[in-house]
Amino acid sequence: MPPNPQLNANGELQHLLSIEGLPREILIRILDTAESFVGVTEREVKKVPLLRGKSVFNLFFESSTRTRTTFEIAAKRLSADVINLNIAASSQSKGESLLDTVANLSAMQADMFVVRHASSGAPFLIARHVKPHEHVINAGDGRHAHPTQGLLDLYTIRHYKKDFRELTVAVVGDVLHSRVARSLIHGLTTLGVPEVRAIGPQTLMPAGVEALGVRVYHDVREGLRDADVVVMLRLQNERMSGALLPSAQEFFMTYGLTAERLALAKPAAIVMHPGPMNRGVEIDSSVADGPHSVILPQVTFGIAVRMAVMSMVAGH
Amino acid sequence: MPPNPQLNANGELQHLLSIEGLPREILIRILDTAESFVGVTEREVKKVPLLRGKSVFNLFFESSTRTRTTFEIAAKRLSADVINLNIAASSQSKGESLLDTVANLSAMQADMFVVRHASSGAPFLIARHVKPHEHVINAGDGRHAHPTQGLLDLYTIRHYKKDFRELTVAVVGDVLHSRVARSLIHGLTTLGVPEVRAIGPQTLMPAGVEALGVRVYHDVREGLRDADVVVMLRLQNERMSGALLPSAQEFFMTYGLTAERLALAKPAAIVMHPGPMNRGVEIDSSVADGPHSVILPQVTFGIAVRMAVMSMVAGH
Amino acid sequence: MPPNPQLNANGELQHLLSIEGLPREILIRILDTAESFVGVTEREVKKVPLLRGKSVFNLFFESSTRTRTTFEIAAKRLSADVINLNIAASSQSKGESLLDTVANLSAMQADMFVVRHASSGAPFLIARHVKPHEHVINAGDGRHAHPTQGLLDLYTIRHYKKDFRELTVAVVGDVLHSRVARSLIHGLTTLGVPEVRAIGPQTLMPAGVEALGVRVYHDVREGLRDADVVVMLRLQNERMSGALLPSAQEFFMTYGLTAERLALAKPAAIVMHPGPMNRGVEIDSSVADGPHSVILPQVTFGIAVRMAVMSMVAGH
Numbered sequence: 001m002p003p004n005p006q007l008n009a010n011g012e013l014q015h016l017l018s019i020e021g022l023p024r025e026i027l028i029r030i031l032d033t034a035e036s037f038v039g040v041t042e043r044e045v046k047k048v049p050l051l052r053g054k055s056v057f058n059l060f061f062e063s064s065t066r067t068r069t070t071f072e073i074a075a076k077r078l079s080a081d082v083i084n085l086n087i088a089a090s091s092q093s094k095g096e097s098l099l100d101t102v103a104n105l106s107a108m109q110a111d112m113f114v115v116r117h118a119s120s121g122a123p124f125l126i127a128r129h130v131k132p133h134e135h136v137i138n139a140g141d142g143r144h145a146h147p148t149q150g151l152l153d154l155y156t157i158r159h160y161k162k163d164f165r166e167l168t169v170a171v172v173g174d175v176l177h178s179r180v181a182r183s184l185i186h187g188l189t190t191l192g193v194p195e196v197r198a199i200g201p202q203t204l205m206p207a208g209v210e211a212l213g214v215r216v217y218h219d220v221r222e223g224l225r226d227a228d229v230v231v232m233l234r235l236q237n238e239r240m241s242g243a244l245l246p247s248a249q250e251f252f253m254t255y256g257l258t259a260e261r262l263a264l265a266k267p268a269a270i271v272m273h274p275g276p277m278n279r280g281v282e283i284d285s286s287v288a289d290g291p292h293s294v295i296l297p298q299v300t301f302g303i304a305v306r307m308a309v310m311s312m313v314a315g316h
Numbered sequence: 317m318p319p320n321p322q323l324n325a326n327g328e329l330q331h332l333l334s335i336e337g338l339p340r341e342i343l344i345r346i347l348d349t350a351e352s353f354v355g356v357t358e359r360e361v362k363k364v365p366l367l368r369g370k371s372v373f374n375l376f377f378e379s380s381t382r383t384r385t386t387f388e389i390a391a392k393r394l395s396a397d398v399i400n401l402n403i404a405a406s407s408q409s410k411g412e413s414l415l416d417t418v419a420n421l422s423a424m425q426a427d428m429f430v431v432r433h434a435s436s437g438a439p440f441l442i443a444r445h446v447k448p449h450e451h452v453i454n455a456g457d458g459r460h461a462h463p464t465q466g467l468l469d470l471y472t473i474r475h476y477k478k479d480f481r482e483l484t485v486a487v488v489g490d491v492l493h494s495r496v497a498r499s500l501i502h503g504l505t506t507l508g509v510p511e512v513r514a515i516g517p518q519t520l521m522p523a524g525v526e527a528l529g530v531r532v533y534h535d536v537r538e539g540l541r542d543a544d545v546v547v548m549l550r551l552q553n554e555r556m557s558g559a560l561l562p563s564a565q566e567f568f569m570t571y572g573l574t575a576e577r578l579a580l581a582k583p584a585a586i587v588m589h590p591g592p593m594n595r596g597v598e599i600d601s602s603v604a605d606g607p608h609s610v611i612l613p614q615v616t617f618g619i620a621v622r623m624a625v626m627s628m629v630a631g632h
Numbered sequence: 633m634p635p636n637p638q639l640n641a642n643g644e645l646q647h648l649l650s651i652e653g654l655p656r657e658i659l660i661r662i663l664d665t666a667e668s669f670v671g672v673t674e675r676e677v678k679k680v681p682l683l684r685g686k687s688v689f690n691l692f693f694e695s696s697t698r699t700r701t702t703f704e705i706a707a708k709r710l711s712a713d714v715i716n717l718n719i720a721a722s723s724q725s726k727g728e729s730l731l732d733t734v735a736n737l738s739a740m741q742a743d744m745f746v747v748r749h750a751s752s753g754a755p756f757l758i759a760r761h762v763k764p765h766e767h768v769i770n771a772g773d774g775r776h777a778h779p780t781q782g783l784l785d786l787y788t789i790r791h792y793k794k795d796f797r798e799l800t801v802a803v804v805g806d807v808l809h810s811r812v813a814r815s816l817i818h819g820l821t822t823l824g825v826p827e828v829r830a831i832g833p834q835t836l837m838p839a840g841v842e843a844l845g846v847r848v849y850h851d852v853r854e855g856l857r858d859a860d861v862v863v864m865l866r867l868q869n870e871r872m873s874g875a876l877l878p879s880a881q882e883f884f885m886t887y888g889l890t891a892e893r894l895a896l897a898k899p900a901a902i903v904m905h906p907g908p909m910n911r912g913v914e915i916d917s918s919v920a921d922g923p924h925s926v927i928l929p930q931v932t933f934g935i936a937v938r939m940a941v942m943s944m945v946a947g948h
Contacts, residue, residue: 046371053679055678076397083708097911100907108702108931275420277412296423362741389715615736616739
């Protein structure tokens with residue numbers, strides 16, 4: 001078996017590439033570390049000097065203002081110097097290869113690369129080529145993984161539900177195209193969640209998803225019954241006009257989370273969404289803004305989780 | 317009467333949304349505070365730690381490199397962490413609402429939002445929805461207001477003329493579309509300027525402008541006579557080819573500030589312009605670069621005024 | 633003779649505009665200062681406080697993510713506040729002149745302008761109009777100069793070859809359109825390199841290049857013979873489909889650096905390239921990644937050289 005590309009020789013977190021393959025104890029250490037940073041972000045001076053003098057490159061080969069912003073904030077609160085690179089519009093168009101671009105930035109004495117790329121696996125490729133003191137964090141690669149989003153989902157679930165080992169978690173919507181869903185499902189099974197459900201139309205369900213330990217439902221009411229956690233996935237705009245889905249309205253009719261449907265879940269169920277929400281498509285506004293929603297706390301915890309990952313790979 | 321949305325329960329500045337409705341003593345306190353920052357920006361190390369560890373978001377729903385730059389510099393000189401968000405190109409295109417975008421950034425533990433928006437009132441809407449410890453600064457909303465520009469104009473006038481209560485101020489050009497003019501006129505009347513004149517063609521004069529305490533002139537020579545302060549407004553390029561104006565050349569012929577026309581004002585008159593200037597349209601180059609021009613000092617004072625507003629809303 | 637626009641009255645570096653005209657002792661002082669910064673960039677905390685509280689404006693009238701990034705990193709490692717301005721997309725489109733744009737930024741209390749412009753001479757024009765305490769660094773102007781690239785090339789050569797006075801340096805490719813080549817050639821002759829060769833087709837050779845002290849070769853094998861340093865120039869994509877060149881493939885056939893051709897140079901020859909490389913056009917991958925290549929160290933030294941220039945103009 002090849003060594004885990006995310007861990008160094010001492011078994012410590014070297015890169016964060018995917019939740020798949022992360023040992024349970026590392027997952028838990030990330031969540032514990034994030035907990036200590038939640039306090040920092042609530043202080044008057046929301047800064048700690050852990051990454052002072054370090055250069056963090058936000059390498060976005062696919063633009064995403066929201067995700068880039070969360071990493072930029074996390075890095076600045078750790079006192080790092082942050083360089084934002086929107087590569088879509090730059091050297092790549094000059095015909096330079098991905099690895100030459102990274103080798104060049106690495107020669108500028110980078111410490112960390114936060115990588116978003118439309119191709120699955122790009123952050124793994126980069127991680128294989130950087131120097132030993134450099135770290136790669138996957139900020140979303142193709143349909144493959146979005147591990148910090150998965151981690152903040154796990155953090156949020158633990159925050160509200162404490163113990164993973166008695167939970168029923170329902171993931172609803174376009175599981176097929178969702179790197180968020182993939183990352184989360186791996187985390188949930190690693191942390192011992194006994195029942196993970198994927199709810200959606202057959203056309204949006206990946207082949208063989210059951211092999212991940214997931215139970216598939218096509219009827220949203222059945223799938224939501226007695227759930228402790230409901231995770232609504234974002235429906236990409238580009239899918240809505242495609243062949244896989246009749247229309248946004250019809251999706252909402254069939255799978256959208258309404259108060260009435262949510263009532264089938266446990267009374268203390270929490271509702272999550274990775275954002276940005278399509279109100280009236282995946283979720284009714286009354287639910288999005290209602291008492292079960294923890295969608296905004298997810299965002300807050302997301303900063304702390306990213307600070308945790310950045311500081312852990314940097315060796316703190 | 318509803319409470320003033322710009323003040324907190326103690327009557328202190330909570331948001332800066334418009335000069336209209338700001339109490340005179342708050343206006344003066346901003347100018348006094350700005351005065352103390354003019355010194356800072358002239359020092360070797362142009363930084364004070366007042367906003368250290370605070371996160372300032374430049375939320376530009378309408379792009380404006382110049383205005384964004386002034387706020388970015390002001391925030392960095394106060395030691396804040398600044399995050400630039402060009403929202404035109406981002407989540408909004410993913411169909412997320414203005415308030416969802418702001419709620420998300422707020423969940424990232426924002427301290428301050430500097431908002432530029434093409435729709436009048438957008439910063440007010442945001443201010444109504446942020447948390448008590450968060451602050452909103454209007455960096456220009458539609459045709460409505462541009463209060464920091466108005467404040468820097470007031471600062472500049474006070475710097476050169478000392479006492480507002482004996483001044484004649486002439487505002488020349490496209491008053492109709494100018495949020496700069498609106499903000500300035502409110503400030504001038506609040507601070508007791510006895511004579512404010514608006515000079516321009518009828519087509520560029522807002523209906524009922526006299527109700528603001530302004531005297532309207534269509535003849536530039538009459539309007540400039542014995543003025544202490546001449547404020548030239550920028551003519552938007554898009555107006556020049558429109559129905560409201562015959563041509564840029566004709567505008568210059570009729571209203572452009574030449575040395576000969578400026579000679580009608582008081583000998584010690586100052587000439588202002590919010591920039592960027594259209595030389596040869598609103599103003600002759602000899603005047604723009606001449607001894608009466610205080611156009612570049614306006615820019616310098618603008619940084620100090622923005623530092624003052626940011627530090628005051630943050631409670632310093 | 634007019635005073636050197638790059639030096640102040642005490643003969644110290646005030647602006648960096650071109651290597652042409654820089655006294656030998658200043659060139660050497662820059663290289664020596666850069667050497668001290670190479671150590672800084674290898675430390676855990678890669679920051680020195682030399683430019684703390686200074687405002688550095690990256691004024692890019694022509695976009696170049698790579699060059700902008702190197703200056704941004706250099707300035708941040710000197711603890712400056714960095715403001716990135718992509719002017720192509722901003723005020724210029726509002727019809728403001730180059731000098732008005734700069735005058736405005738200067739009024740915001742700028743300390744340093746890093747200027748990239750498609751027009752040769754633009755940084756010189758700006759340098760003539762800024763205030764005495766402000767500094768201009770040319771980050772590439774038209775076909776004219778790219779002095780920090782030239783300096784990092786010189787630094788790299790000195791690092792590996794120690795003594796300039798016994799070297800044969802071969803510059804290969806599109807010398808005609810290369811500001812990199814111009815800057816480097818001036819530096820090499822100033823530092824006493826006895827033999828500088830320019831290798832390329834007649835169509836890509838500037839008229840009268842011999843007057844710079846350069847020997848022209850059209851046969852790459854002849855030109856490379858016994859060279860100590862081989863500098864490959866980037867072939868601009870836009871040239872490849874033009875009248876000056878048959879095709880990229882043919883260029884590689886005639887002038888591309890292969891291992892077999894490189895074997896004609898001295899056994900300890902180093903191979904340089906300003907990046908981004910077109911593998912298989914200017915250079916074979918086996919050479920780019922081979923033992924003679926110092927292309928990535930060039931990038932590393934480039935940060936140190938930019939830190940040196942910035943700190944020297946600022947008076948440290």
